[in-house]
Amino acid sequence: xxxxxxxxxxxxxxxxxxxxxxxxxxxxxxxxxxxxxxxxxxxxxxxxxxxxxxxxxxxxxxxxxxxxxxxxxxxxxxxxxxxxxxxxxxxxxxxxxxxxxxxxxxxxxxxxxxxxxxxxxxxxxxxxxxxxxxxxxxxxxxxxxxxxxxxxxxxxxxxxxxxxxxxxxxxxxxxxxxxxxxxxxxxxxxxxxxxxxxxxxxxxxxxxxxxxxxxxxxxxxxxxxxxxxxxxxxxxxxxxxxxxxxxxxxxxxxxxxxxxxxxxxxxxxxxxxxxxxxxxxxxxxxxxxxxxxxxxxxxxxxxxxxxxxxxxxxxxxxxxxxxxxxxxxxxxxxxxxxxxxxxxxxxxxxxxxxxxxxxxxxxxxxxxxxxxxxxxxxxxxxxxxxxxxxxxxxxxxxxxxxxxxxxxxxxxxxxxxxxxxxxxxxxxxxxxxxxxxxxxxxxxxxxxxxxxxxxxxxxx
Amino acid sequence: xxxxxxxxxxxxxxxxxxxxxxxxxxxxxxxxxxxxxxxxxxxxxxxxxxxxxxxxxxxxxxxxxxxxxxxxxxxxxxxxxxxxxxxxxxxxxxxxxxxxxxxxxxxxxxxxxxxxxxxxxxxxxxxxxxxxxxxxxxxxxxxxxxxxxxxxxxxxxxxxxxxxxxxxxxxxxxxxxxxxxxxxxxxxxxxxxxxxxxxxxxxxxxxxxxxxxxxxxxxxxxxxxxxxxxxxxxxxxxxxxxxxxxxxxxxxxxxxxxxxxxxxxxxxxxxxxxxx
Numbered sequence: 001x002x003x004x005x006x007x008x009x010x011x012x013x014x015x016x017x018x019x020x021x022x023x024x025x026x027x028x029x030x031x032x033x034x035x036x037x038x039x040x041x042x043x044x045x046x047x048x049x050x051x052x053x054x055x056x057x058x059x060x061x062x063x064x065x066x067x068x069x070x071x072x073x074x075x076x077x078x079x080x081x082x083x084x085x086x087x088x089x090x091x092x093x094x095x096x097x098x099x100x101x102x103x104x105x106x107x108x109x110x111x112x113x114x115x116x117x118x119x120x121x122x123x124x125x126x127x128x129x130x131x132x133x134x135x136x137x138x139x140x141x142x143x144x145x146x147x148x149x150x151x152x153x154x155x156x157x158x159x160x161x162x163x164x165x166x167x168x169x170x171x172x173x174x175x176x177x178x179x180x181x182x183x184x185x186x187x188x189x190x191x192x193x194x195x196x197x198x199x200x201x202x203x204x205x206x207x208x209x210x211x212x213x214x215x216x217x218x219x220x221x222x223x224x225x226x227x228x229x230x231x232x233x234x235x236x237x238x239x240x241x242x243x244x245x246x247x248x249x250x251x252x253x254x255x256x257x258x259x260x261x262x263x264x265x266x267x268x269x270x271x272x273x274x275x276x277x278x279x280x281x282x283x284x285x286x287x288x289x290x291x292x293x294x295x296x297x298x299x300x301x302x303x304x305x306x307x308x309x310x311x312x313x314x315x316x317x318x319x320x321x322x323x324x325x326x327x328x329x330x331x332x333x334x335x336x337x338x339x340x341x342x343x344x345x346x347x348x349x350x351x352x353x354x355x356x357x358x359x360x361x362x363x364x365x366x367x368x369x370x371x372x373x374x375x376x377x378x379x380x381x382x383x384x385x386x387x388x389x390x391x392x393x394x395x396x397x398x399x400x401x402x403x404x405x406x407x408x409x410x411x412x413x414x415x416x417x418x419x420x421x422x423x424x425x426x427x428x429x430x431x432x433x434x435x436x437x438x439x440x441x442x443x444x445x446x447x448x449x450x451x452x453x454x455x456x457x458x459x460x
Numbered sequence: 461x462x463x464x465x466x467x468x469x470x471x472x473x474x475x476x477x478x479x480x481x482x483x484x485x486x487x488x489x490x491x492x493x494x495x496x497x498x499x500x501x502x503x504x505x506x507x508x509x510x511x512x513x514x515x516x517x518x519x520x521x522x523x524x525x526x527x528x529x530x531x532x533x534x535x536x537x538x539x540x541x542x543x544x545x546x547x548x549x550x551x552x553x554x555x556x557x558x559x560x561x562x563x564x565x566x567x568x569x570x571x572x573x574x575x576x577x578x579x580x581x582x583x584x585x586x587x588x589x590x591x592x593x594x595x596x597x598x599x600x601x602x603x604x605x606x607x608x609x610x611x612x613x614x615x616x617x618x619x620x621x622x623x624x625x626x627x628x629x630x631x632x633x634x635x636x637x638x639x640x641x642x643x644x645x646x647x648x649x650x651x652x653x654x655x656x657x658x659x660x661x662x663x664x665x666x667x668x669x670x671x672x673x674x675x676x677x678x679x680x681x682x683x684x685x686x687x688x689x690x691x692x693x694x695x696x697x698x699x700x701x702x703x704x705x706x707x708x709x710x711x712x713x714x715x716x717x718x719x720x721x722x723x724x725x726x727x728x729x730x731x732x733x734x735x736x
Contacts, residue, residue: 263542341579345642347540349592349649350569359591364582 002129006059006136013140014052017147021047024151038158046157049164050147055140062132070124071097074117082113097121187438190431197425198226203432205229209395211415211426226429228436230397234405235381238316238391241401242380245320247373250327257328258335259357270332277325281385288318288390300402313401315391319383323376330375334368335361367452374448378441384409408433488513488653488683489534489571494548496529496538503529505707506548511653516675516684518694518715521704522730527687530704531655534685535571536564552653569596572651576658578638580630580645585622588630588641589613592649608648615681616644617674636667643674647682654678656686660693672697691731695719703727 018041025043029035036043071094075083082093093114100110100118151157195203206227253273257266293314300307307313338361346356362369384407392404393414415430489511496504504526511517511534519527529538536557538544550557557567569592580588589609592598599605609626613619618640622633630641639659646654656675660668675684675697688694694701695715702712703724710724722728 339579341575341577342581344537344540344573344575345579345581345645346591348535348537348568348573348575349595349645350565350567350572351591351595352565355595359595360581 002133006133009133009137010052010055010140013055013137013144014048017048017051017144018044020144020148021045021151021157024148025155025157028151029153035153037154037156038161042157042161043151043155045161046155047144047147047151049161051140051144053164054143055136058139059132059136062128062136066128066132067125070121070128073124074121077120078113078117082111101125184438187431187434190428191435193423194425194428194432197428198432202226203228203429204436207397209411211411211429224425226425226432228408228433230395231406231408231411231433232436233397233399234312234391234395235407235409237312237399237401237405238319238387238407239377239380241313241316242319242323242383243373243377245317246323246327246376246380249320250324250372250376251331251369253324253328254331254335255357255362258332259353259361270329273325273328276322277329279322281322281383282389284318284322285385285389288314288386292318293390296402305402307402308404310390310392310394310404311402312391312405315387316401318390319380319386322383322386323379326376326379327372330372331365331369334365334372337368338364370451371448374444374451378444381407381437381441381444382409384413388413408437412437485512485515487511488553490549490551491530491533492549492551494530494533494546494550496526496533496547497545498541499543503707504533507709509702509709509712511683511685512700513683514679514681515700516679516686516698518698518701519685519687519704520689520691520694520701520730521710523689525704526707527702527704528657530709531573531657531685531687534653534655535568535573537568537573539564569649570651571653571655572646572649574639574642574646574654574656574659577662578635578642580633580638580641583630584627585630585633585641586626589644589648592645596649598649612644612648613641615647615678616640617670617677618644634667636663636670639663639667639671640674643671643678647678651682653683653685656684658687658689661689668693691719703730705730 022040022044024047025036025038025040026033033040074097075094083090096110096114097118098121100115101122203226206225207229208225208227209230210225212224257269257273261269289310293310296311296314296317297307297309300311342360342364343356346360351359387407387410391406391410393406393410394404395406395411396403398405412430412433415427415433487510491507491509491511494504494507494509495502507526507530509517509530519531521527532538533546533550534557536546538546546558552567552571555562557571581591583591586609589612590599590605593605593608599608610619610623613622618637621637622628622641625632630638633641639662643654643659660671663671672693675686678684686694686697698715700712701715701718703710703718703722703726705726710726711718711722713723718727719731722731
């Protein structure tokens with residue numbers, strides 16, 4: 001409520017700031033705008049920034065610290081007998097206060113002292129909200145006044161505004177980087193918790209994966225075994241099958257589209273291929289489980305092979321089909337980017353079309369094609385749904401594509417589906433897998449970048 | 461009005477005395493009534509032109525006059541452009557190059573081309589030159605290929621500069637060296653005619669001088685047709701010059717005649733810099 005009001009007030013003041021700044025700037029030189037250092041609208045933005053930015057900064061700092069401060073105030077008023085104890089009971093107390101303040105029943109008979117604390121907490125938060133509104137609005141008004149007083153013919157409004165814009169751009173790029181760092185760190189810490197229970201060596205080199213943990217001491221057959229080799233092997237197998245389908249088909253399609261297809265063909269072929277990329281992976285999953293797997297099975301049986309009803313081959317082929325548009329579309333773009341002069345040079349020497357494509361166009365496009373393939377590999381490794389539906393969850397350690405295998409991502413998904421206790425090794429192992437996956441794709445991307453750069457140096 | 465040899469024409473000392481340069485030599489290529497359309501737009505209007513053996517023919521004229529189009533007709537490079545249609549007759553040693561029996565790929569091995577912008581392939585210097593001989597199977601074995609590459613680079617005047625770095629990418633050379641590499645690449649398939657489409661327009665004056673000297677040497681073995689915007693260049697390197705204007709061939713004569721005594725008003729206007 002107070003926040004909405006504050007946002008409205010700030011928006012209004014910023015707008016007023018802009019108009020005031022612009023008209024004052026024009027007025028300060030009697031309408032001869034050319035005498036100003038910056039054009040009037042920069043003065044407008046200058047005043048608007050003075051009105052909006054300090055209040056916004058205050059708002060950010062305030063909201064970040066307000067809840068914590070209020071809670072500390074309330075807690076310090078409580079008797080020591082409630083606030084001392086182990087970490088768990090204190091955090092329980094804090095949760096009780098917050099829940100009561102929001103009017104959510106805690107499900108327990110509440111201590112009257114805690115109820116009183118919750119009431120005070122709610123009152124404090126309310127007071128803080130109104131004072132934030134008051135302080136924020138006055139700062140905005142003060143900023144507006146300060147900014148508009150400084151308006152004059154010599155004010156360097158444009159450089160000042162551009163500095164602010166630059167800072168804003170830096171902040172935006174930092175958001176992306178910091179988010180990544182945050183995700184990696186959280187992954188790392190959870191993975192470390194996992195590795196404190198299960199030895200990293202057992203995890204990385206063990207050949208048996210069976211993450212079920214015993215619920216009761218006397219339960220049979222659920223000791224929990226975290227050897228991730230079958231998962232890595234399964235991921236590798238399915239990725240290799242997928243790439244064996246996607247790279248040749250995608251590349252040939254790209255060559256056809258960019259070198260041979262007429263304009264009419266191209267206008268519908270390329271969008272049609274790109275539609276393939278827009279199909280949700282769950283739908284590919286249906287297709288793999290309901291169509292491809294039975295086909296693979298019956299073909300295998302006709303050849304006298306033993307095929308399980310869920311096979312790596314079915315999942316891999318469908319995944320390959322899913323990735324074709326990635327390879328073809330990106331390769332088509334890089335092949336088109338090869339300058340016509342190179343083709344002319346080759347034709348001018350009496351080379352045929354296919355000689356030109358094989359010996360001049362493809363080598364020139366190679367860095368881009370490598371990048372496209374690497375992207376496709378990352379995509380194949382990260383793909384979850386098709387494998388879940390078509391190849392199952394059995395962690396077989398096998399190189400036979402006719403057997404069911406499972407992949408790292410599929411296991412992560414199944415480990416975290418449903419209600420989980422976040423302190424059992426079973427759940428934590430998902431973070432271990434996630435960390436490995438992250439490191440592998442990171443290495444892959446770095447290798448891809450390196451390859452691309454080396455070829456760039458050679459060919460451009 | 462006469463022009464007092466404004467372009468410092470070089471006398472062609474190697475021509476037989478008492479004869480106008482290039483006059484009595486056989487025709488390597490002949491064009492009769494060559495007309496080209498790009499879609500509905502007519503780019504060339506009935507060009508008749510003779511190209512003499514072991515001579516340099518310069519095609520000059522303002523931008524868009526059709527000289528590059530004509531050049532690209534000679535080895536059927538226009539066929540790589542969508543919607544391009546060529547009429548008329550072009551003969552190489554008396555044989556119609558647009559005839560049914562002629563394969564454009566084979567024709568281009570006999571009529572090579574060097575382009576405006578140096579376009580070395582993304583390969584090593586060696587492989588750039590070896591490209592043509594390899595695809596046409598002109599050399600059997602490594603030694604023979606080495607020989608072809610070396611001879612071509614020597615003829616293109618590039619050997620001394622690159623003989624220690626044949627494995628480096630062709631793109632690592634300077635612009636002028638790249639263009640000589642492209643010439644070496646064209647020579648390597650031993651063509652009979654070399655077409656050059658403004659080969660010096662992307663080069664500095666020193667590299668240009670290099671290429672011009674090279675063209676003069678090459679005519680001992682090849683017939684050369686060069687498109688140029690630079691009239692001094694046309695005067696320096698060619699024995700015969702054809703002036704194109706708005707898709708027509710206005711006049712073609714010995715270079716000296718064209719530059720000192722043009723018959724057509726338009727030619728005179730162009731070479732004296734009144735327009736174009």
